[in-house]
Amino acid sequence: MARKRRADSSNSTPSTPMTATRRRSTLRDLQTSAADGDVIIPKVIDARPSLEKAEMYGIDDLRPASSRMMALAGRIFIETIPQWLAIGAMLGLIFGGCCSNVFALEAIVKIEPESGTLLTFVQFLFVATTGYISQFDRNRPPHFLRPNKVPIRRWLINILLFFTINVLNNHAFSYNISVPIHIILRSGGSITTLAAGYLWGKRFSRLQVFAVTLLTIGVVIAAWTDQQAKKEVEEAHGLPSFSTGLAILFFAQVLSAIMGLYTEETYREYGPHWKENLFYSHLLALPLFAPFIPSMYKQFLKLAASLPLGLPAYDSINHLPAELQKGLGAIHLPSQLVYLVMNVLTQYACIRGVNLLASASSALTVTIVLNVRKLVSLLLSIWLFGNRLAPGTLIGAFIVFFAGGMYGLEGSKSSGRARYRAIAINGKVG
Numbered sequence: 455m456a457r458k459r460r461a462d463s464s465n466s467t468p469s470t471p472m473t474a475t476r477r478r479s480t481l482r483d484l485q486t487s488a489a490d491g492d493v494i495i496p497k498v499i500d501a502r503p504s505l506e507k508a509e510m511y512g513i514d515d516l517r518p519a520s521s522r523m524m525a526l527a528g529r530i531f532i533e534t535i536p537q538w539l540a541i542g543a544m545l546g547l548i549f550g551g552c553c554s555n556v557f558a559l560e561a562i563v564k565i566e567p568e569s570g571t572l573l574t575f576v577q578f579l580f581v582a583t584t585g586y587i588s589q590f591d592r593n594r595p596p597h598f599l600r601p602n603k604v605p606i607r608r609w610l611i612n613i614l615l616f617f618t619i620n621v622l623n624n625h626a627f628s629y630n631i632s633v634p635i636h637i638i639l640r641s642g643g644s645i646t647t648l649a650a651g652y653l654w655g656k657r658f659s660r661l662q663v664f665a666v667t668l669l670t671i672g673v674v675i676a677a678w679t680d681q682q683a684k685k686e687v688e689e690a691h692g693l694p695s696f697s698t699g700l701a702i703l704f705f706a707q708v709l710s711a712i713m714g715l716y717t718e719e720t721y722r723e724y725g726p727h728w729k730e731n732l733f734y735s736h737l738l739a740l741p742l743f744a745p746f747i748p749s750m751y752k753q754f755l756k757l758a759a760s761l762p763l764g765l766p767a768y769d770s771i772n773h774l775p776a777e778l779q780k781g782l783g784a785i786h787l788p789s790q791l792v793y794l795v796m797n798v799l800t801q802y803a804c805i806r807g808v809n810l811l812a813s814a815s816s817a818l819t820v821t822i823v824l825n826v827r828k829l830v831s832l833l834l835s836i837w838l839f840g841n842r843l844a845p846g847t848l849i850g851a852f853i854v855f856f857a858g859g860m861y862g863l864e865g866s867k868s869s870g871r872a873r874y875r876a877i878a879i880n881g882k883v884g
Contacts, residue, residue, distance in 0.1 A: 540814070543810070544807055544810045544811045544814070545807075545823075546807070547803045547804065547806055547807025547810065548804065548807035548808060548811060548823060548824075548827055549827055549830065550800075550803070551800045551801070551802075551803030551804035551806075551807055552800070552804035552807070552827050552831065553827070553830055553831050553834055554796065554800040554803075555797055555800035555801045555803075555804050556633060556637070556831040556834070556835060557834065557835075557838065558793045558794075558796040558797035558800060559573075559633065559797055560633040560835055560838075560839055561789075561790075561793040562757075562790055562793050562794060562797065563627040563633065564839065565760060565790060566753065566756050566757060566760075566790060567627045567628050568627075568628045568753065569753045569756070569757060569790075570621070570623075570624030570625045570626070570627050570628065571621060571624065571625065571743075571746050571749060571750055571753065572750045572753040572754055572757070572794075573624050573794065573797065574620045574621055574624045574743075575740075575743045575746070575750055576794060576798050577620075577797075577798055577801060578617075578620075578736045578739055578740060578743075579736075579740065580798045580799075580802065581732065581733075581736040581802065582733065582736040582737040582740060584802065585729070585732055585733030585736060585737070586599075586733065586737070588729050588733065589729070589730065589733050602730065603724060603725060603727045603730055604720060604724045604727055604730060604731070606734070606738075608720055608724070609731065609734045609735065609738065610738075611716060612713060612716060612717060612720070612731065612735055613734065613735050613738050613739050614739075614742075615709055615710075615712065615713040615716070616713060616735045616739060617739040617742050618706075618709055619706050619709050619710050619713065622702050622703070622705060622706040622709075623636075623640070623703065623706050625702060626699045626702045626703050626706070627699075628699075629695060629696060629698045629699030629702065630684060630695070630696045630699060631696070631699040631700075631703070632680075632841055633835045633839075633841070634832050634835050634836060634841050634843060634847075634851075635676070635677070635680050635847070636703070637828055637831055637832050637835070638673070638676050638832070638847075638850065638851045638854055639673060639676070639677065639700070639703050639704075639707075640703065640707070641828055641854050641855065641858050642669055642670070642672070642673040642707070642854055642858070643707050643710060643711065644665070644666050644669055644857075644858060644861045644862075645666055645669060645670050645673070645707070646704075646707045646708045646710065646711035647711045647714060648662065648663070648666045649711070650708070650711035650712055650714075650715055651711070651715060654715050661860065662861055664860075665857045665858075665860040665861035666857070666861060668853060668856070668857040668860070669853070669854055669857035669858055669861065671853060672849075672850045672851070672852070672853030672854035672856075672857055673850065673854055674850070675846055675847075675849060675850035675853065676846070676847045676849075676850025676851055676853075676854065677700055677850070678846075679844045679845075679846030679847045679850060680696070680843070680844060680847045681696050681697065681700070682844075683844045683847070684696050717731065728809075756790075757788060757790035757791050757794060758788050758790075758791060759788070760788045760789050760790035760791070761788075761789050762786030762787055762788055762789060763786070763787050763788075763789045763792055808820070808824070811823060822859070822862075822863075824862075825855055825858060825859045825862065828855065829855055832851065
């Protein structure tokens with residue numbers, strides 16, 4: 455009955471502004487309908503989006519234009535704070551972690567150039583320990599590891615290649631290879647990547663072939679110029695042959711290209727399980743260091759006997775007890791062991807930063823950021839440690855970075871983000 459009255463009222467009442475009498479009538483109808491047991495579902499009108507839009511764009515805002523613009527800029531800044539924080543964290547991990555990693559590496563090899571094997575072992579041990587956390591499963595005793603997505607036998611070749619590449623790259627410092635030259639030559643990895651990929655059946659664009667040709671010229675110029683500059687020093691001081699170090703780095707680059715193709719095929723067949731690769735490639739490679747234990751022990755003793763860093767003097771703090779001040783002043787840390795720990799931690803931060811960037815941005819962005827990071831590392835090495843490069847070496851370095859960026863930009867159109875996760879896993883970020 456109440457529904458019929460509402461229908462009659464709606465048909466007979468003209469479309470005019472609602473008066474006070476009609477409002478009272480509507481309320482009485484609603485009360486009657488509620489008494490009859492009818493379900494009343496009021497229509498809710500949410501005006502908040504319109505009000506927020508009006509406030510954002512200054513509609514019907516009587517404030518001056520400058521105040522409205524400042525309010526709009528403030529709102530945009532507040533709403534984009536999470537994105538800015540994420541970008542800052544990624545760039546901080548990449549530039550702070552990777553550049554600090556190069557600094558700690560050079561601080562070690564400047565004093566003990568033969569400590570590369572120990573450095574590699576500590577890095578593998580740390581990554582395997584931290585990687586165990588991501589693979590931990592308390593419901594699978596006795597090892598408490600998650601089920602493998604990729605068969606272990608598939609990882610064995612990858613592990614052997616990965617171990618050999620890292621040992622060779624760090625062992626090259628024993629042959630009069632400086633950190634700037636190390637950075638330049640390792641930036642030329644696209645040469646062996648293209649050659650191995652062509653033999654594997656892959657095809658590349660003309661721009662990529664041109665970039666690799668230009669990159670090869672840059673590497674040859676840089677290496678030859680640096681070798682000529684160090685030839686007299688080697689003969690005068692009886693230093694190890696620089697050419698042997700170049701051969702070691704070149705062989706490591708060839709193995710790295712082969713491993714990259716093998717890893718790519720593994721990901722294509724089983725999926726991009728890069729965390730599993732990162733864990734097992736470090737964990738299962740630890741037994742391969744057994745033949746190097748005597749030499750690593752000697753290297754560790756040399757690092758432990760290095761000059762201490764020491765802690766800042768606490769004489770200016772008057773409220774500390776004299777015994778505590780004396781104890782703090784007696785604490786000294788071997789500088790090379792501090793740099794060793796710093797190198798391991800910063801490498802982990804660097805790898806995390808590259809993986810975060812690869813997961814949140816395009817391959818083009820990753821290419822540009824990594825090339826800029828390598829250039830910054832090279833400049834910091836020259837500035838902080840007084841490395842002097844011959845003019846020809848600097849010209850070769852410029853050609854290498856330019857050609858490497860060209861190759862990466864062209865390859866980013868089709869390679870995708872998985873390539874840069876492989877870069878971080880393969881240890882090329884440093």
